[in-house]
Amino acid sequence: MALKPYKAEELFDWVTREDCDFLLLDVRNNEEFGRFKVEGPHLKKMINVPYMEFIEHEEQSVAQVPHGEKIRIVCAKEGSAKYVGEILANHGWEDVAYLEAGIKSWGNLLAPKLIRAKDGYELYQFIRPGKASCSYALLYKGEMALFDPTRNLNFYESFAQQHGCKIAKSFETHLQADYISGSQQLSATAGATIFGNENDFQGAVFNYTPVKDGDVFTFSRPGGPEVMAIHMPGHTPGSTSYLIDNSYLISGDAVFILSIGRPDLGGKAVEWSKMLFKTVSTKIADLDDAVIVLPGHYMDWSELNQEKVFAASIGDIKKRNADIYGIKDEDDFIRFIRENMRKQPEVYAEIRKVNAGLLQVDEDEEEIMDLGKNECAASMAAGPHV
Amino acid sequence: MSSDIKVDKEMDLKGLACPMPIVKVSKGIKEVEVGQVLKAITTDPGALTDFPAWAKTSGNEIVETVTADKETHFFIKRLV
Numbered sequence: 001m002a003l004k005p006y007k008a009e010e011l012f013d014w015v016t017r018e019d020c021d022f023l024l025l026d027v028r029n030n031e032e033f034g035r036f037k038v039e040g041p042h043l044k045k046m047i048n049v050p051y052m053e054f055i056e057h058e059e060q061s062v063a064q065v066p067h068g069e070k071i072r073i074v075c076a077k078e079g080s081a082k083y084v085g086e087i088l089a090n091h092g093w094e095d096v097a098y099l100e101a102g103i104k105s106w107g108n109l110l111a112p113k114l115i116r117a118k119d120g121y122e123l124y125q126f127i128r129p130g131k132a133s134c135s136y137a138l139l140y141k142g143e144m145a146l147f148d149p150t151r152n153l154n155f156y157e158s159f160a161q162q163h164g165c166k167i168a169k170s171f172e173t174h175l176q177a178d179y180i181s182g183s184q185q186l187s188a189t190a191g192a193t194i195f196g197n198e199n200d201f202q203g204a205v206f207n208y209t210p211v212k213d214g215d216v217f218t219f220s221r222p223g224g225p226e227v228m229a230i231h232m233p234g235h236t237p238g239s240t241s242y243l244i245d246n247s248y249l250i251s252g253d254a255v256f257i258l259s260i261g262r263p264d265l266g267g268k269a270v271e272w273s274k275m276l277f278k279t280v281s282t283k284i285a286d287l288d289d290a291v292i293v294l295p296g297h298y299m300d301w302s303e304l305n306q307e308k309v310f311a312a313s314i315g316d317i318k319k320r321n322a323d324i325y326g327i328k329d330e331d332d333f334i335r336f337i338r339e340n341m342r343k344q345p346e347v348y349a350e351i352r353k354v355n356a357g358l359l360q361v362d363e364d365e366e367e368i369m370d371l372g373k374n375e376c377a378a379s380m381a382a383g384p385h386v
Numbered sequence: 387m388s389s390d391i392k393v394d395k396e397m398d399l400k401g402l403a404c405p406m407p408i409v410k411v412s413k414g415i416k417e418v419e420v421g422q423v424l425k426a427i428t429t430d431p432g433a434l435t436d437f438p439a440w441a442k443t444s445g446n447e448i449v450e451t452v453t454a455d456k457e458t459h460f461f462i463k464r465l466v
Contacts, residue, residue: 029435029436029438029439030439031435031439032432032435050439050443051404051405051408052405052408052412052436052439052440052443052444053443055405055408055409055412055440056412056440056443056444057443075404076404076432077403077404077432079403079404079405079406080404080405083405083409364431368431
């Protein structure tokens with residue numbers, strides 16, 4: 001059978017289905033593979049045999065690939081996966097396919113999930129499996145508001161077009177350190193207004209509209225859902241969550257389903273931990289238990305709900321993170337944060353500068369900076385906290 | 387972008403994307419004697435980690451790597 005291509009969208013669909021049955025063969029070198037790889041809740045079989053080994057020692061390399069398996073190959077760009085795919089096809093494998101455009105198409109992939117279509121508005125979650133992060137869109141009568149968009153602007157623009165919308169607003173929950181934001185470019189190309197809290201964006205060199213606690217945003221046409229800003233400092237001093245229609249909280253890195261946003265990335269762990277403790281014991285404590293949290297990141301695939309969306313109610317989150325929400329004393333909270341602190345990736349300092357418009361890099365450099373999982377949670381869940 | 391190393395063969399692999407630089411360098415190294423040096427000029431960003439991985443696999447040694455702008459020059463000594 002002829003070698004065939006597959007797309008990152010298809011790969012996401014396969015690895016999130018229980019009947020995922022292929023062997024993923026990653027042919028990048030060990031170093032690149034170790035740094036970043038494909039993940040999915042139902043991906044069971046994955047091996048790494050670098051393409052240079054196929055070039056140097058073809059027979060031994062082929063012998064490492066189990067016979068009779070369906071093979072899906074991944075490489076950096078596409079060429080090496082195709083090259084290895086042809087070798088396997090020549091050796092009798094019948095079902096072999098290579099990832100179109102390589103691992104970066106997986107790293108940048110956004111998978112749209114409809115969360116709600118009622119009362120005339122639509123709310124979508126865009127899962128970015130390459131980063132374990134989520135961005136969001138709220139659509140109402142020809143207008144679309146984005147929340148924490150990534151730099152995959154083509155995707156958002158064609159999504160808006162398909163839904164007959166214009167991208168009018170882009171809300172930032174905070175100054176991101178783990179991925180490059182698309183807001184600056186959206187403002188330049190689509191003319192969208194960027195919103196962010198001054199505590200995070202005051203040094204930024206692009207135009208944005210400052211957001212304050214309690215600010216309410218609406219759509220141009222009447223009858224749409226309200227978006228209310230809730231200042232939740234801690235992960236960053238400007239961290240802001242957006243409460244949509246009194247029902248959905250786009251929480252950025254303030255509230256996660258299985259953790260909370262780490263307050264130690266800015267180099268002021270104690271000061272920011274105090275802010276976070278105050279946020280937990282006031283702003284988060286005041287939220288109705290029924291409010292659905294839509295987080296900026298997920299820690300684990302087990303957080304997917306039945307609709308395959310990363311969402312959970314505040315009540316549920318407080319139960320699942322009793323170790324965090326059960327802390328009643330500020331010193332105990334600071335101690336908890338200190339005990340869970342991990343090193344942050346060095347690239348975060350650079351990404352912050354790019355997101356503030358203070359550092360210009362070309363597209364290749366952006367691509368490299370932007371690839372790799374996030375390190376934003378204060379605690380890494382080994383499994384669901386009960 | 388100069389180096390004091392004596393080069394026995396030079397390959398221009400500019401503009402090529404993986405796997406071609408490695409396919410070509412794998413053949414090219416066999417065209418110099420053991421102990422001699424092959425210089426390969428690449429522009430593929432992936433070469434920076436792919437060439438060392440290939441050298442390890444093939445048993446040859448990268449004696450020097452010079453990077454400037456978008457070009458990387460690898461000086462590879464044939465060991466086997």
